[in-house]
Amino acid sequence: MTGPSLSGARTAVVVGAGLAGTLMAIMLAGRGFAVRLHEQRADPRHEDTPGDDRSINLGMSARALYALGTVGLRDTVLALSVPMRGRLIHRERGGDRWQPYGVTPDEILYAVRRRDLNTALLARAAAHPGVRLFFRSRFVGLAKGPKPIVLRFAEGRDGTVRPVEADLVVGADGAFSAVRRAMQHGERADYSQQFLAWGHKELTIPASACVTPRLDLNALHVWPRPSGLVVAHPNRDGSLTATLFLAHEGEPSFSSLTTSSTVRQFFGSTFPEIEALVPELPAQFLSRPNGQLVTVRTRPWYHRDGIVLIGDAAHAVYPFYGQGMNAALEDCVVLDQCLSASPRDVGGAFAHFQWRRKRHTDVLADLSEQNFAEFRDGMRTVGRLLRWRADITLNRLFPERWVPLYTLVSHTTTPYADALLQARRQDRTMALAAAAAGAVAAGATWAALSRGPGTLSGCHRPSLHRRTR
Amino acid sequence: MTGPSLSGARTAVVVGAGLAGTLMAIMLAGRGFAVRLHEQRADPRHEDTPGDDRSINLGMSARALYALGTVGLRDTVLALSVPMRGRLIHRERGGDRWQPYGVTPDEILYAVRRRDLNTALLARAAAHPGVRLFFRSRFVGLAKGPKPIVLRFAEGRDGTVRPVEADLVVGADGAFSAVRRAMQHGERADYSQQFLAWGHKELTIPASACVTPRLDLNALHVWPRPSGLVVAHPNRDGSLTATLFLAHEGEPSFSSLTTSSTVRQFFGSTFPEIEALVPELPAQFLSRPNGQLVTVRTRPWYHRDGIVLIGDAAHAVYPFYGQGMNAALEDCVVLDQCLSASPRDVGGAFAHFQWRRKRHTDVLADLSEQNFAEFRDGMRTVGRLLRWRADITLNRLFPERWVPLYTLVSHTTTPYADALLQARRQDRTMALAAAAAGAVAAGATWAALSRGPGTLSGCHRPSLHRRTR
Numbered sequence: 001m002t003g004p005s006l007s008g009a010r011t012a013v014v015v016g017a018g019l020a021g022t023l024m025a026i027m028l029a030g031r032g033f034a035v036r037l038h039e040q041r042a043d044p045r046h047e048d049t050p051g052d053d054r055s056i057n058l059g060m061s062a063r064a065l066y067a068l069g070t071v072g073l074r075d076t077v078l079a080l081s082v083p084m085r086g087r088l089i090h091r092e093r094g095g096d097r098w099q100p101y102g103v104t105p106d107e108i109l110y111a112v113r114r115r116d117l118n119t120a121l122l123a124r125a126a127a128h129p130g131v132r133l134f135f136r137s138r139f140v141g142l143a144k145g146p147k148p149i150v151l152r153f154a155e156g157r158d159g160t161v162r163p164v165e166a167d168l169v170v171g172a173d174g175a176f177s178a179v180r181r182a183m184q185h186g187e188r189a190d191y192s193q194q195f196l197a198w199g200h201k202e203l204t205i206p207a208s209a210c211v212t213p214r215l216d217l218n219a220l221h222v223w224p225r226p227s228g229l230v231v232a233h234p235n236r237d238g239s240l241t242a243t244l245f246l247a248h249e250g251e252p253s254f255s256s257l258t259t260s261s262t263v264r265q266f267f268g269s270t271f272p273e274i275e276a277l278v279p280e281l282p283a284q285f286l287s288r289p290n291g292q293l294v295t296v297r298t299r300p301w302y303h304r305d306g307i308v309l310i311g312d313a314a315h316a317v318y319p320f321y322g323q324g325m326n327a328a329l330e331d332c333v334v335l336d337q338c339l340s341a342s343p344r345d346v347g348g349a350f351a352h353f354q355w356r357r358k359r360h361t362d363v364l365a366d367l368s369e370q371n372f373a374e375f376r377d378g379m380r381t382v383g384r385l386l387r388w389r390a391d392i393t394l395n396r397l398f399p400e401r402w403v404p405l406y407t408l409v410s411h412t413t414t415p416y417a418d419a420l421l422q423a424r425r426q427d428r429t430m431a432l433a434a435a436a437a438g439a440v441a442a443g444a445t446w447a448a449l450s451r452g453p454g455t456l457s458g459c460h461r462p463s464l465h466r467r468t469r
Numbered sequence: 470m471t472g473p474s475l476s477g478a479r480t481a482v483v484v485g486a487g488l489a490g491t492l493m494a495i496m497l498a499g500r501g502f503a504v505r506l507h508e509q510r511a512d513p514r515h516e517d518t519p520g521d522d523r524s525i526n527l528g529m530s531a532r533a534l535y536a537l538g539t540v541g542l543r544d545t546v547l548a549l550s551v552p553m554r555g556r557l558i559h560r561e562r563g564g565d566r567w568q569p570y571g572v573t574p575d576e577i578l579y580a581v582r583r584r585d586l587n588t589a590l591l592a593r594a595a596a597h598p599g600v601r602l603f604f605r606s607r608f609v610g611l612a613k614g615p616k617p618i619v620l621r622f623a624e625g626r627d628g629t630v631r632p633v634e635a636d637l638v639v640g641a642d643g644a645f646s647a648v649r650r651a652m653q654h655g656e657r658a659d660y661s662q663q664f665l666a667w668g669h670k671e672l673t674i675p676a677s678a679c680v681t682p683r684l685d686l687n688a689l690h691v692w693p694r695p696s697g698l699v700v701a702h703p704n705r706d707g708s709l710t711a712t713l714f715l716a717h718e719g720e721p722s723f724s725s726l727t728t729s730s731t732v733r734q735f736f737g738s739t740f741p742e743i744e745a746l747v748p749e750l751p752a753q754f755l756s757r758p759n760g761q762l763v764t765v766r767t768r769p770w771y772h773r774d775g776i777v778l779i780g781d782a783a784h785a786v787y788p789f790y791g792q793g794m795n796a797a798l799e800d801c802v803v804l805d806q807c808l809s810a811s812p813r814d815v816g817g818a819f820a821h822f823q824w825r826r827k828r829h830t831d832v833l834a835d836l837s838e839q840n841f842a843e844f845r846d847g848m849r850t851v852g853r854l855l856r857w858r859a860d861i862t863l864n865r866l867f868p869e870r871w872v873p874l875y876t877l878v879s880h881t882t883t884p885y886a887d888a889l890l891q892a893r894r895q896d897r898t899m900a901l902a903a904a905a906a907g908a909v910a911a912g913a914t915w916a917a918l919s920r921g922p923g924t925l926s927g928c929h930r931p932s933l934h935r936r937t938r
Contacts, residue, residue, distance in 0.1 A: 188717065188761055192661030248657065292657055 020311030021172030029130030207238030305347030489780030490641030498599030676707030774816030
């Protein structure tokens with residue numbers, strides 16, 4: 001985090017004080033920038049601030065821990081988290097299935113509340129003399145002309161618009177980024193947003209409910225059903241934050257479940273365990289907002305040497321690989337490295353950042369889309385389960401050479417596209433090995449058959465050659 | 470165009486008086502609506518209005534002619550057009566290749582200037598007592614609440630914003646539709662825009678230049694080159710409107726050709742014929758704007774029973790299948806049919822419209838993307854040429870049962886996805902026939918070989934069976 005300060009670029013404005021924005025602000029301050037961090041919401045460090053309704057509890061893995069480590073926050077945040085050793089799949093016909101996240105003791109994930117992680121990052125940013133925080137400050141627009149870039153923020157109760165000058169602007173304002181819209185306005189920018197037909201809603205399982213039946217607090221709990229999915233992350237107070245994933249429209253769906261009796265009926269038939277664990281379930285269900293799930297792909301991620309996008313603003317993904325936050329924090333590491341490598345050419349650093357990063361987050365978007373079906377179905381297909389068992393076994397036998405895709409994504413910092421490439425090579429090896437094993441078996445069978453009766457004990461030897469006179 | 474008026478929905482506002490918007494306004498007036506047609510540009514019927522710089526000359530085919538026929542404009546517009554019997558490919562190494570658009574005399578396209586077609590439609594709309602026209606009236610926003618929908622338009626020199634009430638709103642305001650943005654705001658709307666790395670620029674080949682060398686005025690002229698593409702449509706005054714397609718960035722590109730000498734050099738080496746045909750080429754090139762090419766895919770196309778999108782606002786495509794305008798006018802026919810089928814359920818009509826139409830325009834977007842490479846390469850690959858010749862021959866032999874994809878798209882009103890399906894069936898038939906022909910040939914060869922020497926005259930019969938004692 002130390003390095004030469006950037007010549008000619010002194011003031012940085014970061015829009016969005018979420019996870020990536022706050023980490024990036026700390027990193028830019030470490031590079032000598034005078035950083036202003038603007039956030040349209042209230043300060044989450046104040047206990048009376050309402051929580052982020054969109055929140056899905058987070059599973060930190062290697063990438064997030066590495067990124068936090070670069071600013072010395074790894075241990076602080078680990079102390080706020082709950083280790084999860086694997087997934088506990090609660091099957092429809094009863095009986096649980098345990099799926100460890102890896103084969104070694106350190107291949108685990110850490111559950112953390114978004115707000116706790118954000119607060120830790122904000123405390124670190126606030127303590128840095130190079131960072132100034134501005135809450136309830138809503139980005140309104142910017143002028144892309146010559147430097148300095150002039151941004152406009154609406155502030156205070158009356159929404160007075162104030163101009164702010166910057167040499168460098170970071171758009172970290174999420175999937176529906178206003179900075180992105182302003183930056184790409186009038187440009188040949190590719191953009192796509194795609195919503196999942198399913199949304200999500202948070203439900204709370206209090207600590208008291210987790211006692212009987214005793215729920216393992218060092219696991220992610222998953223209740224996969226054809227018509228819905230519940231995932232629950234453990235919290236440090238012994239409670240669980242459950243997220244229900246359900247279709248927006250149709251039957252059953254968020255649209256169809258609008259009364260206490262329909263909600264009770266749905267959980268009673270589909271998720272009776274959840275009904276038993278969540279107190280006043282219909283009231284919770286009906287009072288809490290529904291979240292949307294969206295994939296955003298876009299390019300470019302930057303404008304000349306002035307504006308750059310990170311996190312969801314550049315690449316929002318579905319949450320089913322548990323990597324959205326990990327990828328957002330990793331963006332900060334890569335962007336910081338690029339700025340470090342070309343301190344005098346910020347435009348070149350931005351171009352390098354997009355070149356190094358975009359193909360990997362594109363792959364993550366694909367993997368996150370594909371994992372939706374996998375998660376919802378709870379890996380019920382025999383093929384998937386066999387594949388998973390083979391992966392685990394081969395990884396135990398050849399820990400260096402055989403690493404399952406999930407392990408590469410979650411327990412290493414191997415870039416996503418490289419991880420996928422390695423997994424595909426392993427797939428081909430497995431297919432070849434299976435073919436070779438089949439050929440060897442066939443050869444052995446043939447040899448045994450050729451040697452005459454008796455060699456295949458217990459088997460009837462078919463008459464292969466009909467004798468003719 | 471006659472039919473019951475829609476109960477409870479009396480005022481329609483159409484935003485965008487381009488081709489689709491104006492045709493839809495006429496159709497809605499025919500259904501009894503009081504129609505307001507708003508356009509942010511000036512009235513193109515006045516000769517002093519500057520032309521539409523984005524314009525690519527249009528090739529009208531069966532779909533556009535059918536749509537214009539429903540409001541009695543077919544013959545009016547045909548009189549403004551130039552028939553094109555096929556494409557004349559001007560090859561790099563000299564020599565032209567003629568590709569007729571079809572096999573029968575009526576399988577031709579009609580070149581028309583966008584402005585002439587638009588003017589004819591506007592004259593018909595202005596003559597209809599149910600349509601009122603508003604030029605220089607820019608759509609600013611709308612309130613999606615309960616009926617009536619309140620739209621806001623900025624009008625006059627001072628841009629005074631005026632509210633306009635409507636029961637039904639049609640967004641026909643192009644690829645970057647402001648109506649679409651307002652309609653989809655806050656909704657789970659899928660959206661994607663993708664720019665081609667190539668743009669375009671119009672150049673004029675005057676009538677005088679077409680005399681020597683004599684250019685066939687009943688053809689589309691195509692100069693395909695690896696680094697650029699020129700397409701020229703004939704005009705009624707004997708001139709040609711040429712469109713240069715070229716990369717935006719790189720070498721050569723619109724970015725690299727910024728001086729008279731670089732422009733002259735580029736045309737001299739890549740398009741010497743064009744250099745000879747276009748007077749003051751560098752000046753024309755440097756003074757005219759570059760156009761962008763974008764594919765837009767989105768859903769939904771409508772909001773409840775109030776707002777609906779047509780044309781480029783719903784589905785912008787690249788121009789390389791020559792179907793963008795044809796598809797836009799066809800939208801009007803399909804939407805009019807849907808409104809006719811459920812006059813009392815406008816929301817149902819909109820849903821039916823999207824259901825009937827979107828899968829077809831999605832296919833058109835794919836075909837238009839794929840055709841870029843085909844056009845640029847001038848069908849130079851042997852496979853493509855053989856395929857095209859086989860298609861034409863089979864179409865001549867079995868005119869009812871074998872119809873090439875291009876014919877289905879351009880000379881019929883078969884919906885695009887159905888056309889593609891039929892073409893794929895034909896592909897399979899051709900592959901099977903080729904395999905069968907191969908098998909027959911192989912069988913004949915085998916039989917001839919088996920019958921002993923002499924049956925395959927001039928061939929050496931290989932010794933297939935070695936005799937053993």
